[in-house]
Amino acid sequence: MIGTRHCTTYGQDIIHSFARELKTLCPDVLIFSGLAYGVDIHAHRAALQNGLETIGVLAHGLDDIYPRGHRDTASQMTKQGGLLTEYTTHTQPVARNFVQRNRIVAGCSDATILVESASKGGGLITCSIARSYGREVFAFPGSVHSDYSEGCNNLIRDNGASLITSATDFVKAMGWDDDIRLEQAQQRGIERNLFPNLSSEEESIVRVLSKNNDLQINLLSVQANIPISQLTGILFTLEMKGVIKAMAGGCYHLLA
Numbered sequence: 692m693i694g695t696r697h698c699t700t701y702g703q704d705i706i707h708s709f710a711r712e713l714k715t716l717c718p719d720v721l722i723f724s725g726l727a728y729g730v731d732i733h734a735h736r737a738a739l740q741n742g743l744e745t746i747g748v749l750a751h752g753l754d755d756i757y758p759r760g761h762r763d764t765a766s767q768m769t770k771q772g773g774l775l776t777e778y779t780t781h782t783q784p785v786a787r788n789f790v791q792r793n794r795i796v797a798g799c800s801d802a803t804i805l806v807e808s809a810s811k812g813g814g815l816i817t818c819s820i821a822r823s824y825g826r827e828v829f830a831f832p833g834s835v836h837s838d839y840s841e842g843c844n845n846l847i848r849d850n851g852a853s854l855i856t857s858a859t860d861f862v863k864a865m866g867w868d869d870d871i872r873l874e875q876a877q878q879r880g881i882e883r884n885l886f887p888n889l890s891s892e893e894e895s896i897v898r899v900l901s902k903n904n905d906l907q908i909n910l911l912s913v914q915a916n917i918p919i920s921q922l923t924g925i926l927f928t929l930e931m932k933g934v935i936k937a938m939a940g941g942c943y944h945l946l947a
Contacts, residue, residue, distance in 0.1 A: 692722055693796065693814045694730030694806035695839050702807040702839065703733050705831050709804075710737035712858035717867055721772070723748060723800050725792065726761055730806045730814070739767050748795045749776040750788035757784040775799075789813060797821035801939045802865060805830040805852060808842030815842050818852060827939040828852040829861060866936060869946075889934070892917055892925050897934060900945035907941050 692709075694702060713720055722738040724731040726747035738745035745768055749757075753776055756762045765774060777795065778788065793816055797803055803821040805828070808814040818828045830852035833840020846852040855861050862868050889897065892915075899914045900906060908926070912919045926943060929935045936944045 692734035692804045693817050695808050696729035698729035706733045707737045709858050710741045714741040716862045744772040746772045747774050748792050750792045751784040752778050752780040752782040754780045793817040794820050802827040807839040810841045825940050829855045905942045905944050
């Protein structure tokens, strides 16, 4: 979850209601942000308040926390998530580091959610990076008269992000509601046949994913020893049989 450092009351309300609803729908979800002012810190605090794990990607070394007013939150995050940085001790939080760390926020996440943004800003850069990685990008719309909704509205208008208004919208768009229903069915003792007349190549893919789920197609090709040109068609057939599901970022997920 990313956005402007000048998070409005509207943005804060979105973040807290989103985290509260997401906890009910997907209690094991992990929220990444940048521990900066505005949307970042509200996203981390909302996650903590709702029992969700959250990770802050820092633009400096781990020997200090910037901004200093976020130290208490950072301390809580080490017990309910964590802190992540590529920078060595004594690295200062200079401006270029904040832009550079955005690629880590985008790369570590299945999806990027822009809460509020002006017409230009780091959040829009992160969304661009996320799209280049093949990740899903979402944005909350806002008033056409609000400076800090202009970036979100423009992104949605230009098809750079999918519009969401709630965690339910997000979960459905990601296809996570199918996983939730399957898990609930299994908890009730309802079993499904995961191997409906599979070919030897299909069984090979299932074996690979059963050992290491959520693999990208290039890794699947190597581990299953099937050329990508042939693998694409096999994966499509497995999707049609309800055995696997294509996920964000070009990954494939075994459904049980």
